[in-house]
Amino acid sequence: MILLNGKETAQGILRELSASVASAGCRPPGLAVILAGEDPASQIYVRAKERACGEVGIVPVSFTLPAATPQSELLALIRDCNTRQDIDGILLQLPLPLGIEPETCLLAIDPGKDVDGFHPENVGRCSLGLPGFMPCTPAGVLELLRRYQLSPSGKKAVVVGRSNIVGKPLASLLYRQGVDATVTICHSKTQGLARECCEADFLFVAMGRPEIITADMVKEGVVVVDIGISRTADGLRGDVDFASVSLKARAITPVPGGAGPMTIAMLMQNTVQAWKKRMNI
Amino acid sequence: MILLNGKETAQGILRELSASVASAGCRPPGLAVILAGEDPASQIYVRAKERACGEVGIVPVSFTLPAATPQSELLALIRDCNTRQDIDGILLQLPLPLGIEPETCLLAIDPGKDVDGFHPENVGRCSLGLPGFMPCTPAGVLELLRRYQLSPSGKKAVVVGRSNIVGKPLASLLYRQGVDATVTICHSKTQGLARECCEADFLFVAMGRPEIITADMVKEGVVVVDIGISRTADGLRGDVDFASVSLKARAITPVPGGAGPMTIAMLMQNTVQAWKKRMNI
Numbered sequence: 001m002i003l004l005n006g007k008e009t010a011q012g013i014l015r016e017l018s019a020s021v022a023s024a025g026c027r028p029p030g031l032a033v034i035l036a037g038e039d040p041a042s043q044i045y046v047r048a049k050e051r052a053c054g055e056v057g058i059v060p061v062s063f064t065l066p067a068a069t070p071q072s073e074l075l076a077l078i079r080d081c082n083t084r085q086d087i088d089g090i091l092l093q094l095p096l097p098l099g100i101e102p103e104t105c106l107l108a109i110d111p112g113k114d115v116d117g118f119h120p121e122n123v124g125r126c127s128l129g130l131p132g133f134m135p136c137t138p139a140g141v142l143e144l145l146r147r148y149q150l151s152p153s154g155k156k157a158v159v160v161g162r163s164n165i166v167g168k169p170l171a172s173l174l175y176r177q178g179v180d181a182t183v184t185i186c187h188s189k190t191q192g193l194a195r196e197c198c199e200a201d202f203l204f205v206a207m208g209r210p211e212i213i214t215a216d217m218v219k220e221g222v223v224v225v226d227i228g229i230s231r232t233a234d235g236l237r238g239d240v241d242f243a244s245v246s247l248k249a250r251a252i253t254p255v256p257g258g259a260g261p262m263t264i265a266m267l268m269q270n271t272v273q274a275w276k277k278r279m280n281i
Numbered sequence: 282m283i284l285l286n287g288k289e290t291a292q293g294i295l296r297e298l299s300a301s302v303a304s305a306g307c308r309p310p311g312l313a314v315i316l317a318g319e320d321p322a323s324q325i326y327v328r329a330k331e332r333a334c335g336e337v338g339i340v341p342v343s344f345t346l347p348a349a350t351p352q353s354e355l356l357a358l359i360r361d362c363n364t365r366q367d368i369d370g371i372l373l374q375l376p377l378p379l380g381i382e383p384e385t386c387l388l389a390i391d392p393g394k395d396v397d398g399f400h401p402e403n404v405g406r407c408s409l410g411l412p413g414f415m416p417c418t419p420a421g422v423l424e425l426l427r428r429y430q431l432s433p434s435g436k437k438a439v440v441v442g443r444s445n446i447v448g449k450p451l452a453s454l455l456y457r458q459g460v461d462a463t464v465t466i467c468h469s470k471t472q473g474l475a476r477e478c479c480e481a482d483f484l485f486v487a488m489g490r491p492e493i494i495t496a497d498m499v500k501e502g503v504v505v506v507d508i509g510i511s512r513t514a515d516g517l518r519g520d521v522d523f524a525s526v527s528l529k530a531r532a533i534t535p536v537p538g539g540a541g542p543m544t545i546a547m548l549m550q551n552t553v554q555a556w557k558k559r560m561n562i
Contacts, residue, residue: 103411120405120413127404127453128445130384154472162456164409171466172408172453175443180470182477185452189461191435196463 002148002251004225006140009147010261014055017265017272021057029058029275031115032081032090036074037067037097046093052264058271061087067097074100075108082110088275089115091267094165112277115270118165127172133270138170140262141204141225142179150223150251152202157181160197160213160239161206166227170204193217210237215244224252227259283429283532285506287421290428291542295336298546298553302338310339310556312396313362313371317355318348318378327374333545339552342368348378355381356389363391369556370396372548375446393558396551399446408453414551419451421543422485422506423460431504431532433462433483441478441494441520442487443468447508451485474498491518496525505533508540 021028031053035046046062053060063077074096081090090113096102106114111121117135125132145152157174161167162185174181186196188207197203197217205213206227218224228239238255246252253259275281302309312334316327327343334341344358355377362371371394377383387395392402398416406413426433438455442448443466455462467477469488478484478498486494487508499505505527509520519536527533534540556562 103409120409120411121402122405123408124401124404124406127408127449128401130401132401154470162458168408168453168456172449175449175466175468177443180468182465182467182471184463184465185456186463187456187461189435190463191437 001246001249004144004148004251004253004258006144006253006258006260006262007256009144010140010265012147013143013262013265014052014268017056017268021272021275024279024281026279026281027086029056029089029271030061030084030087031058031271032061032063032084032087032113033093034063034065034074034077034081034091035093036065036069036100039095042093042095049091049264049267052268053271056268056272058268058275059086069097069100071100071104074105078105078108082108082113087113088278089113089271091116113274115267115274117169117270123164123169126169129176133273134173134266135165135169136266136270137166137206137227137259137263138173139269140266141170141227141259142173143266144225144253144259144262145202145223148251150202152179152181152223155181155201156184156199157202157204158184158186158197158200159204159206160186160193161204161208161227162187163206166206170206170227174202174204205239207239209239211239211241213240213245215241215248218245218248220248221250222248224249225259226253226255229255229260282527282530285425285429285532285534285539287425287534287539287541287543288537290425291421291546293428294424294543294546295333295549298337298549302553302556305560305562307560307562308367310337310370310552311365311368312339312341312552313365313368313394314341314343314374315346315355315358315362315372316344316374317346317350317381320376323374323376330372330545330548333549334552337549337553339549339556340367350378350381352381352385355386359386359389363389363394368394369559370394370552372397394555396548396555398450398551404445404450407450410457414554415454415547416446416450417547417551418447418487418508418540418544419454420550421547422451422508422540423454424547425506425534425540425543426483426504429532431483433460433504436462436482437465437480438462438483438485439465439467439478439481440485440487441467441474442485442489442508444487447487451487451508455483455485486520488520490520492520492522494521494526496522496529499526499529501529502531503529505530506540507534507536510536510541
């Protein structure tokens with residue numbers, strides 16, 4: 001059984017990015033990191049992203065706003081970041097405080113600086129196979145498989161979860177030309193989830209329900225990517241019951257240390273990509 | 282067995298749209314219809330769309346360009362249509378002549394006038410569940426099922442084909458919240474197509490290969506929507522072998538007279554929607 005080590009793989013990507021930034025001979029990339037409110041999980045994520053910036057040589061330009069910030073003020077900040085010459089990418093940490101509409105704020109970000117790949121124009125470009133920013137979690141999952149030379153081409157992939165930031169774009173990246181998986185998308189309304197999962201050669205789970213996927217729901221030799229993460233009384237848990245499923249799997253990601261670090265690595269990669277385009281590198 | 286009569290259903294939609302246009306008391310909707318080159322099928326489609334405009338009370342503003350038109354000239358025409366106050370929607374008939382890049386031209390269309398729903402911003406909005414123009418063929422297929430009260434909620438839907446204008450957006454409309462199908466997307470690289478199709482409660486085929494889906498590939502009681510259309514020595518044929526599959530199906534679309542007229546009806550609906558938004562109706 002292969003443990004798909006996202007932490008180590010992500011470290012390798014950060015080193016590669018760091019080398020390409022160091023050798024450029026121009027100003028470093030700049031990433032606006034906007035955190036509104038005091039959500040503890042968001043604070044942890046933002047710190048991890050700032051740390052990754054440091055490893056790559058990206059300058060994080062951090063903005064911390066109180067939860068009571070009016071939407072108009074957040075929008076003004078985003079517009080300012082859109083025009084600033086030293087900022088190549090804009091990260092707006094979700095979730096936003098109550099009273100602020102996430103769609104309105106995400107739409108306000110210049111698609112050319114939308115390194116999270118959440119703007120509808122980038123979502124559409126990703127679906128159409130046009131150049132643009134790919135959302136970080138799905139891109140990270142595919143990059144992890146690629147580096148372990150696990151190709152889903154022609155195989156049956158099952159995606160459990162249909163969120164805008166993981167399930168939907170992951171499905172569309174999996175069935176696009178060149179990746180070529182046959183993809184089934186399951187969700188909370190799916191009848192016979194276990195039966196669908198049992199068909200999977202590649203199983204991707206992003207439901208946010210701890211250990212919902214058990215060994216009886218997978219077939220022998222499956223490749224499992226666990227994108228869920230929940231804080232339980234027993235610590236952090238993925239959506240997959242690792243102990244039992246790993247006995248049947250050909251390859252599986254741990255939680256934590258699987259999809260999570262790859263997401264951050266792809267955010268850094270998108271930022272470097274945005275910077276290269278602006279610097280004509 | 283129910284014959285899903287797209288022609289009749291589309292006629293009903295055109296009548297509804299006509300009534301809402303007639304009662305508005307302002308200038309009628311305007312649709313720019315741009316045809317470049319002399320592709321015979323495109324000429325037939327464009328004429329059918331202009332005829333539908335007439336039935337609804339939409340003013341078609343037609344532009345016919347020779348195949349040798351430079352891309353810059355087509356782009357200038359699109360920009361002109363973007364700003365014209367009497368034009369609410371822009372239809373750029375595909376395929377375009379050789380030497381003209383369709384992506385560049387589609388990106389030039391104002392997303393607010395993109396009644397075909399092909400601009401990446403509208404593709405993204407459709408995927409995210411945000412307001413925007415839905416691509417006409419997938420929207421028409423879902424509307425046809427809705428009017429026959431055939432709900433795919435919780436059922437297994439199989440989409441065969443992953444084109445940007447049919448397969449991909451149809452899949453994403455089928456698994457979105459409120460429609461709630463469990464969706465499998467198959468394509469030319471799928472291994473075991475027959476087995477996948479046999480799982481379908483709802484089967485949507487858009488491959489463009491005449492009569493490739495035969496009775497042994499479907500289960501008893503399936504609902505079949507045939508979106509392919511090919512000109513053969515025996516006349517127009519869909520992707521589904523109607524004679525044999527209709528014996529097992531609970532409901533099935535004919536070709537022609539199924540998905541095709543619904544596509545045109547949705548184009549008219551999108552144009553009326555664009556016009557209503559601009560007129561504040």
